[in-house]
Structure formats: C-alpha cells, structure tokens
Amino acid sequence: MAGSTLWFSLLLAAATAGPATALWPWPQYIQTSDQRYAVLPKNFDFRYHAGSAAKPGCSVLDQAFQRYRHLLFHSASDSPTGRTEKQYAAEKNTLTIFVATPGCHQLPSLESVENYTLTINDEQCFLLSETVWGALRGLETFSQLIWRSADGTFFINKTDIVDFPRFPHRGLLLDTSRHYLPLSSILDTLDVMAYNKFNVFHWHLVDDPSFPYDSVTFPELARKGSYNPVTHIYTVQDVKEVVEYARLRGIRVVPEFDTPGHTLSWGLGVPGLLTPCYSGSKPSGTFGPVNPILNSTYEFMTTFFLEISSVFPDFYLHLGGDEVDFSCWKSNPDVQAFMKKKGFGEDFKQLESLYIQMLLNIVSAYGKGYVVWQEVFDNKVKVQPDTIIHVWREEAPVNYLKELELITQAGFRALLSAPWYLNRITYGPDWKEFYMVEPLAFDGSPEQKALVIGGEACMWGEYVDSTNLVPRLWPRAGAVAERLWSNSRVTDLEFALTRLTNFRCELLRRGVQAQPLNVGYCEQEFEQA
C-alpha cells in the first residue's frame, strides 16, 4: 500500500498549495512540489520527440497542440507588457511528446490504451504515452497544471504524474429525440467531455417523439418523423463531422437506435413497421412497439442497420431494448395468433426475446458488437456472451449493485448508469451523490468486477434542450468523470469540492457555461466580457 500513503500525502499537499488544485479528474499517481518554472506563451511549443511513433502530420496530436495552445494562452495578450520580457531562471518552453505506438488515423476503441506519464523537472518537460489517446489525456492534464500568477505570468510546478483510467468506458448520453440539439451543442459537449477525460459519446439519436437521423436508405424516416425535416435533422455529413470531431478528442461515438419500444417516430416514415394496437376487435389507430411477427420488419432492420453499421464506425451499437410495453402486442389478434403458433402462451417476454435475438443476429452479421439496456438481460433474452448490459434502473427489479452482481455472475460485461441520471435535478449540491457512487461495491469475484467496463452519465431530454443543456451538464457530469477515471480511493468530498470549484472556473475561462457548485465567484464570470 505504498501508493496509498503517497496519495494521502499528496492529497494534503494539493489541498493546501494553489497550483494543482484545479486537476480534474485526479491522476492515479502524482507528486508535485513548490518548485516552479515559468512558461512564456511567446516561446512555448509542443514538440514530438525524435523517436516518437507519432510525428508531425499526426492529425490527432497536431490539432490537439493547436487547441491546447489556444486554451492555455488565448488570454495571454492581456498580460501586462514588459513583464513578459522578464527572464526567469527556470523556464519550461517545450513539452516534448513521445508516443510509443503508431496510429494517428485510427479511431479510439474500448481497448484503446489511455495511459500516460508526465514529467516536469529540471531536466525534462516530457509526456510519454503508449498511444495518441494517452497523449491526449496527458495534454489535458498538462493544461490543468499550468497556472497564472497575479502579474499574469504562467507557471508550471515540478510534477511527476503516472496516470491511467480506472474504467475503459466513460460515457455521456445525450438525447436528441425529445429535444433536438443543434450540431454546435453536440460539438461543444465533446470539447468539455475531453476536458473531463470522458471517452464515449452515447448518442441516443431517436426515440418516440422524433426521428432526427436523416437516413440515406430510408429518407422518409426523418422526413416524416423529425420535428422539422430541414432544421431538426442530422444528415450523414453531420454524423461524420461529429465522429471526426470526437475522434480528434479520443472520444468514441456509440449511437443508440432503441427498439422494439420507444419507436413511435419510426412508424411515421415506415408504414407497417409498428404494431397496430386494437381496442376491442378494431384497430384503435394508435401504434405500439415494432411489429415482431412480420418478415418485413426484419427486412427493414437488415437494410437499416447495414447503413448504420457503416455510418457509425465504432465497433459497438447500442440497440436499446428498454421499457417494452406489452399491452399493444396483447391487444393485436395477429400477434396473439403468432404467440399461439410459437407456443409462447401469454409470455410476451418470449416474443420480445425472439425480436431481440433476430435483431442481434442481423447486427452481428455486420461485424458489430452491441450494448443493450438491462431489460434484455432481466427478461432472459438469449444474447451472445460478448453482449454489454447497460444498467439504468436504480431499484427495480433489484438494486443496481445487485443487478451488476447478477449480470457479471452470468458472465456478461456491464455498464452502469442507474445512479447517474443527470436530467433528474434536485436542489443543492447533488454532484456529491453522483461522486460517492462506488460502481464495484457489490458482492462478486475479482473476475466479476473486471466485467464492469465503466459507466455513463445520462442527460435525458424531456426537460433539456440547448437553452439549459450546458449548465445542467457541467460540472455535475464531472463528478461521474472522476469516479470513472480516478482511483477508487479518491473519495474525499472536501478535496473534490476544492478542485471541482476551481475546475469549474477553468471551464468558464474556456467559455463553457458551467453552473456554480456553491456560493462564490470566478475571476472571469460567464457573460462578463
């Protein structure tokens, strides 16, 4: 437990010394000292080490250098002139980056290695990482280490950091069906995700209220199913922009096309896809989940997911599968007849199971992996062993920790979201509750715990659109980000509050409309130019 004593001493140091108190999420190992080096914006440079596998021309890092130069020094021009010419005995004007393995043009994946080490001392100012993704994380940490003195001079302290994520899947869900989010909101969110070391954008694209995804194969889906077929859609080009913007920040884009429930908006553009509900012996005119008894349904899904599989490059698709309402299926005589023929009796879970299995077969034929909401597991749908089960229910049928236990016991990988529904707001500092969640606090073997690959903060869209998304998301989602990145022992709330308060001010400085955690102020407030 040498690590533990080291960490505690550092905790104390960081809580008292100014500089490192804006670090978020907290690195796995860090040692800082009061010895500081001046950083002169004019002379500062990011440089690839001669032996680095990533070299000039590496899009991911070239662009990251530009971004971080801007983030760090864009306000440098307002520093008092004359001061900048001052010579400091110790200056650090180059961060040298060494990436061990090539891969600048690939996409990040669940398996991507994000480790890095950052060394700032008399001899070096050095960032070492296995991959470009690790280098991105290290650059963010580096940017958080630089601070500005009262006279406007930038400094960085002597620091040693060895860092890596606790969980490989650290996600944020946005819901663009209940309210449309302009592309700029999504891109801005990806920026702030990168500041928080999130690495998965779970894009809940479509749902009952609207279908904003402009499918190339089925243009009627968005034409009929979106709120507005011109202004409230995402074209394939938009998706490409999101995917590339995310890639440059080491973020995966996992799209969700939730079926068979939550699909009302699909029905407008694809007649016959949804189950007609009956009232007595007549169709009532309303529709239920996707109709699982027709071949045409599966033909549609085969074609549709062929498109999705190529438009979204991530290995994983989220297939939803939550909250399937059986009442409409029950009301429909054709569905009833099908149930009888299949010998399902009154057990509509078996019908759901049949649908999901057909769908999973379609998607796996395209070489994709998939994530499903927990009901698929709860309803005992037979799924392939590599399926990822996403836990979202807090208490029913069982507490979410118990659910994790059951899922991992069955040998499946699990993702946790249940305690992190950020759309559910309450008065006061609710980030503390998100922060104090311990995802592995369930009974299970080390092998079981290893099956929890991470979690996601969810911002469902009933009451959220571009008017309130940003302040509702940040810095609350930051609590989840640290829980998923940092060591499980990093749980001190006071220490977290100090850093998160400073980090929130840093977000404001970077132009992010992050709301306050408590009474107080930032040097630079939002809307105060």
Next chain:
Amino acid sequence: MQQCPPSPRRLRTLCRLMLPGLLVLLPALAAARAPESLALWPLPLSVEVSPRQLLLAPNNFFISHGPNSTAGPSCAILQEAFRRYYEFIFGFNKQHYGPTRTPTGTELQQLLVTVVLDSECDAFPGISSDESYSLLVKEPVAMLKANRVWGALRGLETFSQLIYQDSYGTFTISESTIIDSPRFPHRGILIDTSRHYLPVKVILETLDAMSFNKFNVLHWHVVDDPSFPYQSIVFPELSNKGSYSLSHVYTPNDVRKVIEYARLRGIRVLPEFDSPGHTLSWGKGQNDLLTPCYSAEQPSGDFGPINPTVNTTYSFLYKFFQEISKVFPDQFIHLGGDEVEFHCWASNPKIQNFMKQKGFGTDYKKLQSFYIQKLMDIIAAVNKKSIVWQEVFDGSAKLQPGTVVEVWKAEKYPEELTKVTEGGYPVILAAPWYLDLISYGQDWKRYYQVEPLNFYGSQEQKKLVIGGEACLWGEYVDATNLTPRLWPRASAVGERLWSHGDVRGLEDAYNRLMRHRCRMVRRGIAAQPLFTGYCNYEESI
C-alpha cells in the same frame, strides 16, 4: 382556451369569449389547429377575437402616436418601445419581405398608441401606476389606448403577442378587442447579486424577459453575507473590501443603467439592503458596524449581526440610506430583517449590559425590534417607505402604518397572510415561489396553482395583498444558469399575479405557455423547455 383559434374556415360567427365566470372552453381546438398562433401570456382580462384575419407587411406597418395622445415623439419610453416591439414582431425576417402589397381590406397598416391622461413619460413607475389599457385591432388601423405610458407598454406587449406567422411566413393578426388591467399592482422578480455576482448584461436581459411577462418590480437583493457588490459613493470601502473582487461590483453608472432600462420597460427597481442579519460583507469595509462575538469572555474574532447598541451604527445607517434613497428613485426600500441570529448578540457582554439597561431581559427579539424601529425612522426621515421580511412583523416590532410585509416562509403561509392583514399591513407573497428550489419535472404547475387570496380573512384583508414575487436566490445560480432557471418557470407566477383569479386551467396554460416560451426563445431569451417538443426558431439561442 380562453381565446378563439384564428382560423377563418372554422368559425364563421364572432367568437365572443372571456369575462371571468362566463368562460367558454374550447380545449384542444386552438392547440391542435394553430400551433404558432395565439398564445397570450399572461392572459388579458377580456379578449374577443374575430375570425377575420389581417395581414401585416413589415415595410408597410408602423407603430405611432395617436393624434390625441398626450405623449408624442418626445416620450422616450414610447419611442424606444415602438422600435423594440417592431423588432420583436418582425424579428430577423423583415429583410426578406419586399414591398409587396397585400389586397386592401385585409391589411393592418398601423398601430396608433394613445395616452389619455398625463402621460408620465418622464416619471418612474410606482406602486400605484396605472397599467390598464385597451386594444382594438381593426383594419386598417389598430388602436391602443391607455391612461398612462405604463398601460401602453403592457398593451404593446399584448399586441406583439397577437401577431404570428402563418405557415407561409406571413405576419397575421386577428381582429380583436382586448381590455386589460393587472390583478395585483406588485409583480416582482427577486435576484440575488451577493451569493453570486450577476453581470449587468444578465440583469438587463432579465428586465427584458420580465417585460414579456408583464412583471413590474425588480427586487434587487444587492448585498448579503457573501459579498457587497454595491459601490457606495459615501462609503466606497464597503465594496472595495466587501465585494468578491474589484470587477465584481456595480458602479453608480451600472445602477443608473439598470434603473433607466427598467423604467423604459415600466419596471420598478426595489433595492434590498438587508440588516441587521445577513451583513457579514458589510463588516469588511465598515469597522465596528458588526457585533463582535465572544467565546469564553474573549472576542472570538467572528462577527454577528449589526451592532444595535452603539450610536455609530445609526449615524452610519443614516448616511448610507440617505445615499440609497437618492440613488434608487422608487418610493420603497426593502430593509430585509430576516433570519437574525441571536447567539452572537447574547455572547457579547456589552450587548448584555445594554439589554439590562433597556429592561429587555433576555428577549433578543426586543433588541431586534429596537434596531428595526430606529432603522425605519431613518427610512421615514429620508422620505421612503419600508418593506420588510415577515420576521419583522412576527417579532412584534411596532411597524409604521403602510409598512409592507413580505411573506417568505413556506410553512403555513396562508396563516401568516391572515395575521399580517389582520394587523392592517399591506403584504407581498413570495413563500410558494422560491424558484431556486428546483425539482425534477413540471414544477411550474405548482407555482401556477397558488391562489394568493386563499387565506382566512375579510374582503378588506384580501385587498391588502398587493402582489407577489418569484425569488431566485443565488446559492446555486449565476450568469451561467439564471435565464433557463428563471424562464418560463417565473412566467407561471407572472400570470397568477396579472390575470383574473379564474384563469387556472392547467391544460390551457400549458398550451399557451409552451408557445410563449418559444416566443421568448425567439426573442433571444434562453427559456428552458416545459417538456418534450421543439420551437420553430430555436437557432436564436
């Protein structure tokens, strides 16, 4: 549905509605047929809408003074308002419309605004300002009549809400007659600039949104424990030492700007300088003002409420409020008086002595009353009236007649209303409208369903309720989240305080408020959504 859908095909006869008690309800119809049409908020007292529709061409429509108006082009309030509302009505689209003429007989070409009595153009609005107006929309010229400019401002807002763009983008208005006046004269929004500093820009934007909702009082809780951003002319050290930083202050110029911006929108600025509690930040720039707390017969280094036992306190307060009374033109000053902690007073031997000398025993409420009465005398001496939080009344300080009591404690507030009005004091209700206390879902419905006069008391007592305030305290609110947290939730309070008490239908309110919110978004106010859905002009945010 108190208004008719402006669909000419649907209703041939004049749809005559409104007047409380005679409501004809046409739910679903208006909402289903006219998603972008009429969405009056708050609902006027009386609305008659004819099926006859008129078109407006941006290049052939203008707002001007009626020939018999007592206000003319020298009336800045109206000149500025004409320009503002032209912008709100035609917005960003006006450049797309050429000089194409519409067929005569279906076009509205002008809105004439007539102020009947002395216009009050150069005055400040006050508690008794007349905000009533009538609006007659008829081809080719619509007439807006009001006794004072304040009513004209409210009528302009209503007129702008009558105009909508049909699916071809044409600006359309139905012939209609509206008679309107507010139910309560005091309709306020409280902002707190001490717990978090709010940039002036944010305050001005709030004033805009307030005018869209016919609010007429900005209750400016300027200072409190955490910071003292008000830059005093006489006591500059108060903000030099007590503000968060030297950039987190309101200069005299900032304050003037806020007051004038508010005046142009018919909004009063009611400053609150809360004492004797909630004053920690005052102590930094004004030595010996606060009570030194004692611990084991030694000063502990901490400070409590204002020290009510020394003369220097009152000479300071006199000079300070003399300044405040000049800087803020409103007739009222809010003196706070809430949540006074007695333990620091009780710990201090000099205060104990004073208590003994005065014969207060250990009843610190008496000391609090002593302080408040001296303070209210000062306020009277500078020719202002006082508003206080309910504790001052509860603490049985002898209030001067006419002192307004603001009720803020949620628990049993109807009983409190009964007591205060029994005492004969005017009252402002804030208790059920603490908008900073957020929860998940459509909490606006709770604010909407409050009935301020639903307490035990005589007709005379009910008349003492002069209005209410939606409060957005600043613990968790600053410029990053103020606007979406305030709007459209405060709009629910806005209608409750303006519209007739019978206007309570939630479904109708939802349909109108949803569209009113989209209108605010279109005007650049980042009002958050009520529920799943969309607006046509979301891009402006």
